[in-house]
Structure formats: structure tokens, C-alpha cells
Amino acid sequence: MPLEILGPMVVLGIAGIALLLHLAGRTAPMRLETEEDARRAWLREHGEDAPGAVLVAANGRAALLRLPSGALGLVTAMGADPSARYLTGASWETTAQGLRIRLPDFAAPRFDIALSKDERAAWLALKDQTK
Amino acid sequence: MTDQLTFPDVVALAVPFFIAAILIELTWILIRKRGGRYETLDAVTSLIMGAGNVASGIILGFITFGFLMFLWELTPLDLGTSIWVIALCFVLDDLRYYWVHRFGHRIRWVWASHVNHHSSQHYNLTTALRQTWTGTFTFMMIVRAPLILLGFHPAMVLFCGGLNLIYQFWIHTEAIGRMPRWFEAVMNTPSHHRVHHGRNPRYLDANYAGVFIIWDKLFGTFVPELEEEKPDYGLVHNLGTFNPIRVAFHEWVGIFKDITQPGITWRDRLNYCIQPPGWSHDGSRDTSETIKAKHLERNPEDRGTAGFEGG
Numbered sequence: 001m002p003l004e005i006l007g008p009m010v011v012l013g014i015a016g017i018a019l020l021l022h023l024a025g026r027t028a029p030m031r032l033e034t035e036e037d038a039r040r041a042w043l044r045e046h047g048e049d050a051p052g053a054v055l056v057a058a059n060g061r062a063a064l065l066r067l068p069s070g071a072l073g074l075v076t077a078m079g080a081d082p083s084a085r086y087l088t089g090a091s092w093e094t095t096a097q098g099l100r101i102r103l104p105d106f107a108a109p110r111f112d113i114a115l116s117k118d119e120r121a122a123w124l125a126l127k128d129q130t131k
Numbered sequence: 132m133t134d135q136l137t138f139p140d141v142v143a144l145a146v147p148f149f150i151a152a153i154l155i156e157l158t159w160i161l162i163r164k165r166g167g168r169y170e171t172l173d174a175v176t177s178l179i180m181g182a183g184n185v186a187s188g189i190i191l192g193f194i195t196f197g198f199l200m201f202l203w204e205l206t207p208l209d210l211g212t213s214i215w216v217i218a219l220c221f222v223l224d225d226l227r228y229y230w231v232h233r234f235g236h237r238i239r240w241v242w243a244s245h246v247n248h249h250s251s252q253h254y255n256l257t258t259a260l261r262q263t264w265t266g267t268f269t270f271m272m273i274v275r276a277p278l279i280l281l282g283f284h285p286a287m288v289l290f291c292g293g294l295n296l297i298y299q300f301w302i303h304t305e306a307i308g309r310m311p312r313w314f315e316a317v318m319n320t321p322s323h324h325r326v327h328h329g330r331n332p333r334y335l336d337a338n339y340a341g342v343f344i345i346w347d348k349l350f351g352t353f354v355p356e357l358e359e360e361k362p363d364y365g366l367v368h369n370l371g372t373f374n375p376i377r378v379a380f381h382e383w384v385g386i387f388k389d390i391t392q393p394g395i396t397w398r399d400r401l402n403y404c405i406q407p408p409g410w411s412h413d414g415s416r417d418t419s420e421t422i423k424a425k426h427l428e429r430n431p432e433d434r435g436t437a438g439f440e441g442g
Binding site for chain 1 (some may be wrong): 137140143144147148153154157160168169170171172173174175178179182185189220240252254257365368369370371372373378380381384385423424425429
């Protein structure tokens, strides 16, 4: 197939499917409604490391977890599904919207987490307790 | 000897079919409210990976084709282009696919290329198109060498590989439950391939087949889909990004970091490339074997059941 046909077909195909999915309401990220949701999402990936304290962001898109080993874990919404990572080697920044956590991980380099001031203070306190 | 032989680029020709089939599957799911899940960013990432795969083939395809044509010049054999030769080539190329795919899950260097196909937590027709950009760098074209040396023309071998890829498109769906029993016995199906995409300990490293599931049955890697255990799709540790560049290269970056760390031996550095995914010099990570073993410690009643026969 000539590139001048294949190229536009691929571009329009991707754009069309994306638009259709968005209009069909398939863009909304998952929500962690409860601490139990966050625990379940964590255990799905790290089944041997059951979390203790759990802080779920009010918007339901992230949760900070303290683990028995003393490490911290983060569960975030990856589209319609969760992703869970240890925060080993993470750097933390406060932002106007909440927190920015950077990881030395090419597959998950940065998380921008929307938190209220009170939530942010609680997350930072849990982080500091865990040091 | 036939040097100038052309076969259609079937994968490119199938693009309109791919788009139409995705729209049909999506419509089915939206109307029936079952048969799978779609998510915008996930689907777009998969489709961009598919487009990138075609682009990388255009840019780097000359390397594989050049290598195969070099072998073609060496071999005194030429089986011709009869329909029976093409059919035989298709079957043998599927056997070639089985082993390349198995290497793709058992050798980290090859997994670095293949991992992105498993990086979606969804299982729908767009997942089929989430293909590698870096396949050339795995050097798995070597596994095609026996076919060329036996007298199958490179263009025919690549044509059969394209047909194989197209066959595998339709099996990436939850909209189809089981096919008729005779079909499930011989062919790779949505049910068999759902198992392959499962991150459940039971389903790890199973069902490598492309077209014919008989290879898995022959080589002991077949695991049936169990009604009581739905596949949980994605990677053992899922990605935290939809960025296609990161999806395409994250495992290569991981290998680079591992082999350049200080304080390990050269053997360790080599092992980070050639051992199965999850291998580490200090045993701090999990391979599929240790994941299965830990599962059996927690669930001893599963010992001896499908996917845990060797445990």
C-alpha cells in the first residue's frame, strides 16, 4: 500500500477511534473510593507486602501507603486501572496543586498528585514518619 | 535460483480491516455492555505503538531482509513457490514464531522488545497492535535462517510471517468466549491467548503459539483458560505511563541501568541480558518461577493444577 494512503489512514484511524472512545465516556480515570480499594490495588502488584497506613487522595486518583518494611508505596490511576510502585529513591516537591513525586524509573518518572493543603500535610507527615 | 520474488505486504493491506474490526468490537462492547473493556489513553497508546512498528519496519526492515537475502545467496536449495510450499512455509514459520516468542519471554534481551505488547492492562483488538519498535535489535531474525537455508525464499518467509501476525489480531478479544472444541484443540484462539496475556502466576510463561496451539501442547507450555480464574491482564509490575517512547524503551533502559551498575561481575552483566526477566545478581527480584513458587507457598492446593504442574 502506498505510504501516501497508509499514512493518512493510520492517522485518521487513530484520531477517529480516540474521539469515539472519548465521546463514549472511556476517558475517565479510575477512582480509589476507599482505603480498601488502595490496599487491593497495591496487593495486586505486591502481594507479599501488605500495607499499614493508607492515605487516599480526595479525588480518588492516588493513594500513599506505608509498608511494614518501612518503605512507602504509591498507587495511582493509570487510565481505567491502577499502578502501584515503591517510592524508593523518590524526590518530593510541593506544587500549587499538591505534590509532585519523581522516581528514578523510566517507566514511571513523575506523578503529579492533586491534594488539598490538609491532604498534602498529611501525606508529608506520613512520609516524614517513615524516614 | 529465484532472486526477484515479490509477495504483497499483507500487514499494510490489512490496516483497513484492523480499523474496521476495532470499531465493530468497540460497538459490540458499548451496545452489549460486556465482552471487554476500552480506555482512551490505553487504546491510543496501543495504536501508536502499532503505527511505530510499521514505521520501524519501513526504516529498519532492510537489515532483516538483507540478512535473509545473504543466506538465500548461500543456500543451494530452492523449493519454489507452489501453494504447497507456501503452506509448508506457513506451518514451519509458525514453529519459528513459537520459539521466537518463547525466547521473547525467557531471555530479557528479547523481552525488552516484546514487553510492550504485554504492557496494556486491557485486552482488546487494539492490544494486538501494541507491537514492538525494537524487534530488529533482538537479532531474532537468526531463527528464520533454517527456513531460508532449507530453500524457502525470504520474501515468502516474510509473507508468511505477515499472515501469522494478521491471524493473531482477532484473538486479542474478550468478546469471543470459546471456539468449537476441534478448533480450540488445534488453533490458537482468544481463550488460549487470554491466558498468555494473564499476569496471574498460573498463566505466566504459557501459550506462546502464533497460529497453531499444538506447539504449546508439544513443548509443554500449554495452559487452558480456567472458568474460575479470569486472566488479569498486564505486566507483573505495570507501567506508570502511557508515553509511547517510555513504553517502547523502558526495558532497554532497565537493562542498561542493570549492566552499568558498579560492583557486579561481567558474568552478572551478561546475565542481566540473557537470563529470564526478573533475574537479578542478588536474587532481590522475582522471575516467573519464583512468583509461581511463592504463589504455591500461599496456595498449596494449587500444586499440580494447570500452570503449576512443575511446582
